[in-house]
Amino acid sequence: MSCPSCDLYLQYLLDGDEAVLGEADALAHISECPTCRELQVAANLLLEGLRRFPKPVPPPDLNQRITAAVLADRRHRLTWRQRYALIATAAAVLLVPSLNLYWTAQPQPQNPIRAHVVPEFPPPVLVEVKPAPEKTPPLRPQIEQARLGWTKWVDRLASANQHGRLIQTVSLPMEMSSVEALTGLEPLSRPLGHATHGAQHLSQGVAIGSQVISNTTQRALSYFSRKLPPMSAHPKPPL
């Protein structure tokens, strides 16, 4: 056996590999090579020292201190989580009508002038008459209720749309005649003048405020999505 092989043997010995302890070749080489013999003595010494190596003992109150710190940290994080949830809820409550008002208040002409375009139809093609499809089954009551709820919601949106359009229309610096034409209001005896500036500033404020709220909500929701534990963290139901 060579000295590098003996060095490897000693490394296995320090690894605690019991299989190499009685390797005859290595022992024979060690008995002949003074350098490797010295290394083996040192390795045995190191093993003996490591067996006696005292493990540092933590102070007796460390457990209590760490536990208190962990519990305080949990409480602190829980409090902030609740605050974030409250802020996010409030922001969402404010955001929905604001966004609705902002989006529906975009100027839309009541009677848009469209060019009269004659559609070009493709030449008629003979199509085989297929049998009429089977009658679809009636909707379930739940779906019918959902449809009715959606219709009510659309009605509410339309109502809000009218309010928003009125504010937006008044706030726009345009001729009063066109305002009257759009809103159907009776003609005013005197021009509005500076009164329209306030409404314009109001609508701009609402737009800016809704943007800030939407950004805050987005940040809060992304924070929560990051902090939520993965699905695997939840305990599995007992079989």
Next chain:
Amino acid sequence: MHVSDEVQLVTRCLNGDRAAIQSLIERFQADVFALCLRLLQHRQDAEDVSQEVFLRVFRSLHRWDRDRPLKPWIIGIAVNRCRTWLTQRTRRPELVDYLQDTAESKPEDNADELVREIQAALENLRPDYRLVFVLFHEQGLAYEEIADQLARPVGTIKTWLHRARLEVLECLRQRGMISEVDHELP
């Protein structure tokens, strides 16, 4: 401790069970503190870092892979915290652990002296070598676990440990421990 017991303990901790939290800290605090003390070589720092380690453990406990044992994961967090602490400490003035120095008792026999010499040799090792030496010989982690924690190949870990041992042995030889203690040990 079986992995299933650890899963149960961690689940209770995640549910906010105070007794489970205390039990988990008690189970691993000795290992964490020993590692921190060996790496930082300062008792007060080791206590502070141990506390930080457990704070981070409980903050990210839901990310622990339940198919793996808990100890290497916690030790990995401790290693990272110690490395960060060491990096920050190099920017601060050198700290001297007077309490640790004064608390050390005088050697009673050659075996205690051997232990002291090994400790001194460890303190002079390069941080990476010392880390691998402590993780292998004191924490009892396998090569693969150490490589996993340090994000290094297993071959690198073996090389570092080999060099660390050679440096410790050389230090013992230079201090005259080999010829003195050899004949007295069984």
